[in-house]
Amino acid sequence: MKRSELLARILIGAGTLLAIGTPLFVWTRTPLIHARMAENGGWNPDVIQAEVGKPLHLSLTSDDVVHGFAIGQMDMDAVDVEPGKVTDVTLTFDKPGIYTFYCTRWCGPNHWRMRGTIEVSGSSPAPEPVTTIPLYATLDIDIDAPHEAPVAPGVLPTAIRGQQLAASLPISQFTNPDFYHANSPYQLFEALDSTGLSDTEKWDVVSYIWQSNTTPAALANGRELYSQNCAACHGENGAGDGVFADDLARAGEASMQTMNGAADMSMQLPVDFTDAQRMLGASSALLQGKILRGGMGTGMPMWGSIFTEEEISDLIAYLYSFQFEYAVP
Amino acid sequence: MAKVELTSNPFIKRTLKSRWPQLAVFIVMLAGYLFAIVAGLVGTPVGSRNFSIVFVWIAWWAILILVAVPFFGRGWCAVCPIPLPGEWLQRGAVLTPPDKKPKWLNRRWPKAFRNIWLQNISFLLLALFSSVLLTTPSITGIVLAAMFFAAIGLSAVFERRAFCRYLCPVGGFIGLYSQTAPIELRIKDKQVCAACEGKPCYNGSIDGYGCPWDVFPGGLTKNSYCGLCMECLRTCPHDNIAVNVRPFSADLAKPSARMDEAFKAFIMLGSAMIYAGVLLGPWSALKDAAYNVGTNAWFIYVALFLAIIFVVMPALFALCVARFEKFTLFKKRFATLSTALIPLGLMFWVAFSLSFVLTNASYILASLSDPLGLGWNLFGTANAIWQPMLTSILAPGQSLALVGGLIWSARTAQKAANEAQTLSIPVIVYCFIATVVMLWLLV
Numbered sequence: 001m002k003r004s005e006l007l008a009r010i011l012i013g014a015g016t017l018l019a020i021g022t023p024l025f026v027w028t029r030t031p032l033i034h035a036r037m038a039e040n041g042g043w044n045p046d047v048i049q050a051e052v053g054k055p056l057h058l059s060l061t062s063d064d065v066v067h068g069f070a071i072g073q074m075d076m077d078a079v080d081v082e083p084g085k086v087t088d089v090t091l092t093f094d095k096p097g098i099y100t101f102y103c104t105r106w107c108g109p110n111h112w113r114m115r116g117t118i119e120v121s122g123s124s125p126a127p128e129p130v131t132t133i134p135l136y137a138t139l140d141i142d143i144d145a146p147h148e149a150p151v152a153p154g155v156l157p158t159a160i161r162g163q164q165l166a167a168s169l170p171i172s173q174f175t176n177p178d179f180y181h182a183n184s185p186y187q188l189f190e191a192l193d194s195t196g197l198s199d200t201e202k203w204d205v206v207s208y209i210w211q212s213n214t215t216p217a218a219l220a221n222g223r224e225l226y227s228q229n230c231a232a233c234h235g236e237n238g239a240g241d242g243v244f245a246d247d248l249a250r251a252g253e254a255s256m257q258t259m260n261g262a263a264d265m266s267m268q269l270p271v272d273f274t275d276a277q278r279m280l281g282a283s284s285a286l287l288q289g290k291i292l293r294g295g296m297g298t299g300m301p302m303w304g305s306i307f308t309e310e311e312i313s314d315l316i317a318y319l320y321s322f323q324f325e326y327a328v329p
Numbered sequence: 330m331a332k333v334e335l336t337s338n339p340f341i342k343r344t345l346k347s348r349w350p351q352l353a354v355f356i357v358m359l360a361g362y363l364f365a366i367v368a369g370l371v372g373t374p375v376g377s378r379n380f381s382i383v384f385v386w387i388a389w390w391a392i393l394i395l396v397a398v399p400f401f402g403r404g405w406c407a408v409c410p411i412p413l414p415g416e417w418l419q420r421g422a423v424l425t426p427p428d429k430k431p432k433w434l435n436r437r438w439p440k441a442f443r444n445i446w447l448q449n450i451s452f453l454l455l456a457l458f459s460s461v462l463l464t465t466p467s468i469t470g471i472v473l474a475a476m477f478f479a480a481i482g483l484s485a486v487f488e489r490r491a492f493c494r495y496l497c498p499v500g501g502f503i504g505l506y507s508q509t510a511p512i513e514l515r516i517k518d519k520q521v522c523a524a525c526e527g528k529p530c531y532n533g534s535i536d537g538y539g540c541p542w543d544v545f546p547g548g549l550t551k552n553s554y555c556g557l558c559m560e561c562l563r564t565c566p567h568d569n570i571a572v573n574v575r576p577f578s579a580d581l582a583k584p585s586a587r588m589d590e591a592f593k594a595f596i597m598l599g600s601a602m603i604y605a606g607v608l609l610g611p612w613s614a615l616k617d618a619a620y621n622v623g624t625n626a627w628f629i630y631v632a633l634f635l636a637i638i639f640v641v642m643p644a645l646f647a648l649c650v651a652r653f654e655k656f657t658l659f660k661k662r663f664a665t666l667s668t669a670l671i672p673l674g675l676m677f678w679v680a681f682s683l684s685f686v687l688t689n690a691s692y693i694l695a696s697l698s699d700p701l702g703l704g705w706n707l708f709g710t711a712n713a714i715w716q717p718m719l720t721s722i723l724a725p726g727q728s729l730a731l732v733g734g735l736i737w738s739a740r741t742a743q744k745a746a747n748e749a750q751t752l753s754i755p756v757i758v759y760c761f762i763a764t765v766v767m768l769w770l771l772v
Contacts, residue, residue: 004424005422005424005427008424012355016363019360023371032704063374083377084373084379
């Protein structure tokens with residue numbers, strides 16, 4: 001073979017090798033976490049290993065639409081994961097356990113199913129926190145049982161009027177937080193029977209007592225959590241008419257099942273928080289249970305691994321605010 | 330306007346004759362092509378961020394249809410990497426012919442397929458799946474790889490460049506439109522070729538290979554099937570080959586009367602119009618049908634697509650040019666007059682391509698820095714924001730291209746009508762209506 005021919009072949013070989021080898025080499029060394037809509041596979045991989053105290057570097061990319069990334073019960077800002085781009089996140093965990101990461105952008109009707117876990121191993125330098133048993137479990141509330149209040153107020157109960165009425169009433173047993181957590185507004189309404197107030201007045205007092213169990217800051221936080229995480233299905237105004245509600249209804253059984261067969265499907269639409277009988281018949285403990293556990297086979301996910309106890313409490317306070325006219329501070 | 334012979338310049342001639350500059354371009358092209366395949370297969374599935382989609386369907390297409398074809402004819406074919414490995418294996422060398430020829434089958438291409446019908450079909454196949462092909466990197470990667478291996482396989486079985494000449498989906502229309510380009514490779518003196526012994530330009534010699542495109546340069550009258558590979562420039566013992574700059578559309582003055590080429594003109598004209606309607610028009614149902622490959626709606630879209638191209642447009646054209654005459658005469662007239670559609674179709678494609686190329690050109694910057702969507706930032710442009718370019722000149726530019734195309738095709742129609750000894754007016758009316766429809770769809 002002529003030397004020129006040999007040289008030409010070497011050049012071609014080198015060019016070919018470079019063109020194929022370089023991208024493959026780098027590709028195998030760039031572990032990416034791919035985000036796809038839940039219908040197309042969700043997170044991949046969806047289980048990540050980490051160690052306590054060691055920084056965990058994650059490179060996230062989306063294969064379809066804009067997703068978000070955040071870790072439940074962890075103080076971090078959610079980051080966006082854009083299609084075809086790479087978002088780098090570095091996390092350090094200070095105690096072992098299983099953490100849930102989830103999508104924070106409304107990417108599709110099954111957005112809520114986009115979850116994965118980070119398994120953090122190692123030992124914690126700090127003593128293990130005592131895990132508290134949620135109130136609904138302590139009280140042994142069946143969170144799937146119907147709990148509608150038999151009656152609902154004719155007009156929106158007003159906390160300001162309730163405050164004036166309450167000033168002259170012996171109601172100290174109702175104003176402590178334990179009562180608020182364990183009882184529904186309707187139970188308080190019934191308990192106020194002995195006061196001789198009219199129904200409207202009694203509801204106003206309930207409104208005032210419910211308001212006194214929260215703070216403007218907690219309500220604001222609850223509103224923010226709600227609009228980020230709940231409004232997609234339950235609607236910005238709580239009416240169960242979020243942007244995905246129609247999609248969920250259309251998807252029917254594919255997206256939701258009931259424990260009682262397809263005939264009960266209508267029950268599985270996102271709950272309407274403006275429904276007074278439903279909301280006034282629900283205690284804080286019951287709502288906490290529903291949020292913690294989720295809807296069991298419905299589109300309602302389990303939030304226990306994502307929200308902290310305080311966040312759930314703020315959310316519940318905000319949910320009640322659909323029923324009452326609270327005084328604006 | 331006279332021709333200007335480029336090869337009379339010794340520097341240009343040396344550059345074209347030497348195999349090294351060509352090889353350098355080949356290596357870059359081949360590397361880019363293979364990189365695009367790998368990027369398509371392992372890179373991000375997001376088309377707008379993947380090298381394979383952005384460089385093949387935006388950058389390459391823009392260069393091809395806006396620059397290469399209108400100004401250099403088959404200039405792209407001269408540097409295309411697809412046939413190279415097959416050709417090198419077939420030749421047993423990458424530079425000058427080796428002492429010992431490798432033993433491949435070297436069959437002649439079957440006579441029944443020595444036309445561009447297969448290219449018409451291969452183009453339509455890509456066209457009908459284009460919505461998926463043009464947006465899905467993995468499919469683009471697979472199709473690029475398939476063409477690559479098909480070319481190698483055909484080189485092992487058939488002589489010369491069978492893939493380029495008879496199968497390449499873009500080769501057909503590049504050839505058709507190359508007739509309008511202001512560049513050509515021709516012989517200088519017919520007598521020299523007639524007297525030439527052995528015809529090394531076609532049969533090969535120690536200086537080079539016989540025409541890979543299966544063309545005898547001595548008989549060249551149009552650009553359609555000359556791949557500008559420069560082999561004949563290397564093999565001609567009489568220095569009788571010239572590369573010339575010439576007036577635009579010089580080849581169209583002498584129209585060929587081939588039905589496969591006539592239908593190529595209809596396919597290209599029709600698909601430019603359909604694409605403009607589907608991709609840029611306001612009909613979302615049409616767009617959905619084109620994108621949902623395999624659904625009933627898509628089959629209806631395919632049926633409509635094929636009906637418009639193979640029935641509606643040719644039938645209307647036939648009505649324009651028909652006379653009471655023998656069918657063979659009619660066929661000849663039909664094919665001859667369809668020459669007028671060549672410049673029109675080219676300008677339709679220029680106008681259509683302008684809109685999506687200018688809209689999407691800014692993806693090139695991002696994709697250059699992060700070609701696989703792995704988070705690289707090679708040139709600091711990975712986060713370049715998507716922004717349509719030159720929006721203010723888009724509509725005027727398109728209108729200019731379309732109106733210019735109409736005038737150009739009217740002139741061509743007059744020449745073709747002279748050749749066919751008939752009136753050019755019906756053809757011009759046909760072109761006018763098509764242009765009005767295209768203007769309505771685009772602007």
